[in-house]
Amino acid sequence: MSDASVSVQKGQYARMMVFIMRWLMPICLVLMALGFAAVEPRVLSEANLVNVATQASYLVVFAAAQMVVILTRGFDLSLGMCVSSVSVLVALVMTGIVESNPQSMTLAIFLSVSAGIVFGILVGAFNGFCVSVLRVNPFIATLGTLNICYGIASTISGGRPVFGVPREFSNLVYSGEVLGIPAPIIIASALLVIIHLILTRTVIGRGFYILGSNPRAAKVAGLPSRLYLTYAYIICSVLAAVGAMLLTARTGSGEPNLGGNITLESIAAAVIGGVSLRGGIGGIPAVLLGAVFVTVLSNGMNLTRIDGNIQMIVLGCVVIAAVFVDRIRTK
Amino acid sequence: MNSDSDQVQDTVISSPENTGEEIASSCILEMRGISKQFPGVLALDNVDFDLRRGEVHILFGENGAGKSTLINVIAGTFSPDKGTVRYDGRDLSHLTPHRARVMGISPVFQEFSLIPNLTVEENLFLGREISRAGYLRKGVMSARAAEVIEMLGFDLDPKKRVSSLSRAHQQMVEIAKALLADVRLLILDEPTASLTENETYKLFELIGRLKANGVGIIYVSHRMREIKEIGDRITVLRDGRKIETCNAADVGENELVELMTGRKIDVLFPKIDHKPTRKLLEINNLTLANHVVDDVSIYARAGEITGIAGLVGCGKSELVRAVYGLETIEEGEIVIKGERILHPRPDISLKKGACYFPSDRVAEGLALERPIRENASMAALDLADFSWMRILKKLNERKLIQGIVDRLKLRPPNIERPVGNLSGGNRQKVMLARGLTRETDVFLFDEPTVGIDVGAKVEVYELMKELVGKGAAIILVSSELPEVLHLSNRLYVMHRSKLVAELTGDEINEQAVLSCFFQDDEAKSNAGE
Amino acid sequence: MVNNNLASGHLHQKEVNQLVRAISAMGLLPIMLVVLIAALSIFEPRFLGIFNILNVLRETSFLAILAAGQMLVLIVGGFDLSVGAVVALSSTVTATVMANLLGIMPDDVGLVIFAGVAAGIGCGVAVGLVNGLCVAFLRVSPFMVTLGTLSITAGIALLLTNGIPVYGMPKVFVKSFGRALWLGLPTTVYVALALVIMVWVIQRYTVLGRYIYAIGGNLQASLVSGVSTKTYLVMAYTMCGALAAITGVLLTARVGSGQATLGGNIVMLQSIAAAVIAGVSLRGGIGRVELVTLGALFLSIVTNGMNLVRIDSKIQTIVLGIIVIIAVALEEYGNRRKIRE
Incomplete structure (x- = not known):
């Protein structure tokens, strides 16, 4: 009899833990926002909320990119540097074409965007090749790529920002609006929908989950693991490239240091949202939650005038905390 | 609390086979009411077990019956959720592998506890190196290692790396490692599985000597011949429960198999x-x-x-x-x-x-975090039933998998549950479902x-029968x-x-x-x- | 005829296998090193200049210390991304402590130096301890933990200095230690040599070293054998932090100021590269400090050679990235080969 009651208690306890773990981050998010609002009422102003939404839409793209590879038990440390390279590359191509031929704005935008995306595909394919065919540990492979991208970004830019990105580009993807909704939010939403569909409705997306959950089982089940892994890294880098272009439109220049904190933030956002580092668990809703969380955190710290270096420290602590929560969650 | 321990003592005293005094004097290990829960399985369910000095106590049961969990509890690798362990008259709780070794409990697992990149000698002394102020005394250890290997009569080169040894030789290292210390309770988990007849004979000789010295030995084995040859008592486990403890001399082979499986052989x-x-x-x-x-x-x-x-x-x-x-x-x-x-x-x-069903379903078969549906359809996603132009037909998938799962009598039949929550039998059914998703x-x-x-075993056999019947x-x-x-x-x-x-x-x-x-x-x- | 072919094919395969095994036992590194040195000596006469050689040795010393620490963590199956940031932190802390103490007690230069060095190394130990504790007790992936502490440590270093170099350390520390030559060699070489020998002794002759190998080789087996794995995991990370901090102190003495920009990601990557080139396995359990020192020498010479032939430092990072990937890919290939045999 006592046995039964103990097991019931245990069941309840376990269920409670599951419940808490599921709602922990949303609750923390609300508490954090309220906390910032108490110190600095401007946090909840309409202008700031739109601002947060816009900023989050950049981060959510990067976090989604990171998530796709984390799903496959991978990792992309080169994401930030890929962003820098694409930013510089796109700006250079665009300014180059516009300078030589000022009328061909549409062509310039089209070509530079294509160049950015092709670069993303190349970086992703390289990462994917190293991880799937050479079987280099994803950390090391992308750490190597990080340095390669850094070299590329600083070489082609000479280490200086590339100014003169035409205003038309910024008007299109930064300050443009449809029905009063800022362009970045629309573009990010479209990307999220596409990724969501890929993950939930296609054989490839299913493959990512299975590959991440148990790579050996995926092999035994006859899934083309190497191909899928490469796809994952390509999707990741292409998303990073698109995000990089959105950011370039915002700053109006190609920045070799644009990617600085993006890798860490994208990992933090993904993990905070509940994407498991052991692979196979996660999705767009999780990424959305994580991106909003990190954005609210940094926005709140900016508004309450917390030093940028302290923000770095806080972000580091948040990452460790998030990984710890992940550890408990997937136990 | 108090009443609990009283109860335990009561059961000890009223044990039908032996009187309390006898156990107190001759038992080196007594376990009462041991339970251990793992996610999805109750690996041990209220198991009693005791071991006398100088006896070989055979643990008998099918794979997954709880034998390895039980010896892991004794070795301190797992701590039991419930129950008491008395070793040498002392109450043991919070046992760690280290403490267990210090107290003279030496396990030899089937999964070797060897470090591949270290040499035989280095492995023998792992965890109890002879050292002075943290500085290894390699000479002393070499001499002692050579001595032990000599005593065992094993053909082992102490300077070789373990990764370069065959499975049989690794098994010998494992046994030598267990016997290096002052052993009082030796656990042997299918030690002869990779030994030759000759080596097995040497091992049995050794077991005889250890018995004479009053060492208690827990011996896990499937082989009837060995059980008859060296066993004193046999404890049969099935599905995490203790079925019976009997004298090795008193039971026949068929009886043992029936105890192990719980069925008459022709029913199973x-x-x-x-x-x-x-x-x-x-x-x-x-x-x-x-x-x-x-x-x-x-x-x-x-x-x-x-x-x-x-x-x-x-x-x-x-x-x-x-x-x-x-x-x-x-x-x-x-x-x-x-x-x-x-x-x-x-x-x-x-x-x-052709469809292969791996033995290690956790390592090679299933994506534990993913639902039953995805695990079952995993190998058939290229078929027109499941996808069109790489886009999944989810409704169709659900319908087809539900049908197969019902046919296999998976309980409960909810196909959206993660496979990680299922029992071993149900996991195997999910694997089998995979074979039924395409023409195989x-x-x-x-x-x-x-x-x-x-139960699941019988169902698997029935399925095989059905498949063979269909050609x-x-x-x-x-x-x-x-x-x-x-x-x-x-x-x-x-x-x-x-x-x-x-x-x-x-x-x-x-x-x-x-x-x-x-x-x-x-x-x-x-x-x- | 066919049989003959088959037989000779087998023989050939056998010879190749033997060659591969012989090379993998010794490591490709010494050969590559000799080739590299020979090539540079022939094509770039400045390489053998005494000033250049001292320079290479100095760079090698910094890297060897750092890589030895990284190696210890790699052997236990971990990773330390925070070493670069620890270098920065220990540099700023050492300089800040020294500069401030010198103002208070200008006469006790010895004490000031001691306090500064101790504070710097203390920071490294603290970061290493945090890394180790998180990995051992929270069982969080070492990569993520050290990524987090990388951010935290770099943040603290920047916070302390606002990104401005810290001057005002005792002159003795810089002139007679950091930039001095003893018996014709930079002081850092002696420090590095002492530390490498210390790690070598630990690896070969102590229980600590044995357990570090054992944990990386098979964590579960070590645990079952009664090794208190958590303690030794923490110790490996702590030693790594301490060694990184010592590198930071040496660099500070060399540069003459505390800088939050010392170290950084390039240094971290170099430490991993040096270790991996020297055959340290990312799966843990394998790695020898004497080889890692050779790896550090190799990388330093590669960098030096690229400087001499005026390859842009930005392109050098690309080369470094590629070297790391190739080294790991080769190790991975060797592993698979071994498993098949």
């Missing part, structure tokens, strides 16, 4: 009507790159179960894995339905209609009943002798990477199979190896 294994027709799978002169399989030829026909028996590490499972391209082939050919497969790969074999007529079962309860070819690779003996129409026996026998009809019996293992050893020792 269905009568299968084999009607062999054409050859669906042929493996000709297959040699693997690592020579775990050496020049083996077998075939499997539609309408019969072809068994492959052999000891752990004999290459039987690698043989079928090669059909799936999971092992690197050096020479030989694989023919499925008359068509030679040059470069076997899982997806190619699947398309040809060659079924390669690798230890299909490891870690599943008897499928089944290859059954199993270390459980009764299983292959009762189910196979033809039985191949493998030993040390070679095929040593093909038995049919009345030839299929335990004696014949076991003699295959030992013939080879004798031949070798005669050859002066």
Whole structure:
């Protein structure tokens, strides 16, 4: 009899833990926002909320990119540097074409965007090749790529920002609006929908989950693991490239240091949202939650005038905390 | 609290077999009401166990019956959720592997606790190095290691790296490691599985000496011959429960098997009507790159179960894995339905209609975090039933998988539950469902009943019967002798990477199979190896 | 005829295998090193200039210390991304402590130096301890933990200095230690040599070293054998932090100021590269400090050679990235080969 009651208690306890773990981050998010609002009422102003939404839409793209590879038990440390390279590359191509031929704005935008995306595909394919065919540990492979991208970004830019990105580009993807909704939010939403569909409705997306959950089982089940892994890294880098272009439109220049904190933030956002580092668990809703969380955190710290270096420290602590929560969650 | 411990003492005293005093004086280990829960399985359910000084106590049961959990509890690797352990009259709680060793409990696991990159000598002293102020005394340790190896009569080079040793030699290192310290309770988990007859004999001699010195030995084994030869008492476990403890001299073999499985033998294994027709799978002169399989030829026909028996590490499972391209082939050919497969790969074999069911379902079979539905449809996503232009037909998938799951009597039939929450039997059913999602007529079962309860086992056997009846070819690779003996129409026996026998009809019996293992050893020792 | 061919094919395969095994036992590194030195000596006469050689040795010393620490963590199956940031932190802390103490007690230069060095190394130990504790007790992936502490440590270093170099350390520390030559060699070489020998002794002759190998080789088996794995995991990370901090102190003495920009990600990557080139396995359990020192020498010479032939430093990072990937890919290939045999 006592046995039964103990097991019931245990069941309840376990269920409670599951419940808490599921709602922990949303609750923390609300508490954090309220906390910032108490110190600095401007946090909840309409202008700031739109601002947060816009900023989050950049981060959510990067976090989604990171998530796709984390799903496959991978990792992309080169994401930030890929962003820098694409930013510089796109700006250079665009300014180059516009300078030589000022009328061909549409062509310039089209070509530079294509160049950015092709670069993303190349970086992703390289990462994917190293991880799937050479079987280099994803950390090391992308750490190597990080340095390669850094070299590329600083070489082609000479280490200086590339100014003169035409205003038309910024008007299109930064300050443009449809029905009063800022362009970045629309573009990010479209990307999220596409990724969501890929993950939930296609054989490839299913493959990512299975590959991440148990790579050996995926092999035994006859899934083309190497191909899928490469796809994952390509999707990741292409998303990073698109995000990089959105950011370039915002700053109006190609920045070799644009990617600085993006890798860490994208990992933090993904993990905070509940994407498991052991692979196979996660999705767009999780990424959305994580991106909003990190954005609210940094926005709140900016508004309450917390030093940028302290923000770095806080972000580091948040990452460790998030990984710890992940550890408990997937136990 | 108090009343609890009183109760425990009560049960000890009122134990029917022995009087309380006897136990107190002669028992080195007493376990009462041990339970251990793992996610999805109750591995031990209220188990009592005791061990006397100077006895060999056999733990008997099928894979997954709880034997390994029990010895892990004794060795301090797991702590039990419930129950009391008394060792040498002292109450043991919060036992760690380290404390257990200090107290003279030495386990020899089947999963070796060896560090591949260290030498034999370094491994022997792992965790109890002889040192002065943190500085290793290598000379002293070398001398002592040589002494122990000499005493055991094992042919081991103490300076060799463990990673370069064969499985049998690693087993010897493991045993030497256990005996290096002052042992009072020795746990041996199928120690002879990879030893030769001669080495086994030396081990038994050693066990005899240890017994004489009052060491208590827990011995896990499947082999009737050994059990009869060295066992004093036998405890039978089934599905995490203790079924019975009896004197080894008092029970017969059939009785033991029935205790182990909980069924009359003819109820457990269905009568299968084999009607062999054409050859669906042929493996000709297959040699693997690592020579775990050496020049083996077998075939499997539609309408019969072809068994492959052999000891752990004999290459039987690698043989079928090669059909799936999971092992690197050096020479030989694989023919499925008359068509030679040059470069076997899982997806190619699947398309040809051969499906492999791995023995280690957690490591190789299932994506535990993902739902049953996704696990079942995993290998069939390329079919038109499941996808169109790489876009999943989810509704169709749900319908088809639900149908298969219902047919396999998966309980509960909710296909959206993560596989990680299921019991061993249900996990195996999810694996089987995978074979039913596409046209499959060659079924390669690798230890299909490891870690599943008897009920599920019967259902798996029934499914095999049904499949064979419909004209499928089944290859059954199993270390459980009764299983292959009762189910196979033809039985191949493998030993040390070679095929040593093909038995049919009345030839299929335990004696014949076991003699295959030992013939080879004798031949070798005669050859002066 | 056919049989003959087959036989000779087998023989050939056998010879190749033997060659591969011989090379993998010794490592490709010494050969590559000799080739590299020979090539540079022939094509770039400035390489053998005494000033250049001292320079290479100095760079090698910094890297060898750092890589030895990284190696210890790699052997236990971990990773330390924070070493670069620890270099920065220990540099700023050492300089800040020294500069401030010198103002208070200008006469006790010895004490000031001691306090500064101790504070710097203390920071490294603290970061290493945090890394180790998180990995051992929270069982969080070492990669993520050290990524987090990388951010935290770099943040603290920047916070302390606002990104401005810290001057005002005792002159003795810089002139007679950091930039001095003893018996014709830079002081850092002696420090590095002492530390490498210390790690070598630990690896070969102590229980600590044995357990570090054991944990990386098979964590579960070590645990079952009664090794208190958590303690030794923490110790490996702590030693790594301490060694990184010592590198930071040496660099500070060399540069003459505390800078939050010392170290950084390039240094971290170099430490991993040096270790991996020297055959340290990312799966843990394998790695020898004497080889890692050779790896550091190799990388320093590669960098030096690229400087001499005027390859842009930005392109050098690309080369470094590629070297790391190739080294790991080769190790991975060797592993698979071994498993097949």
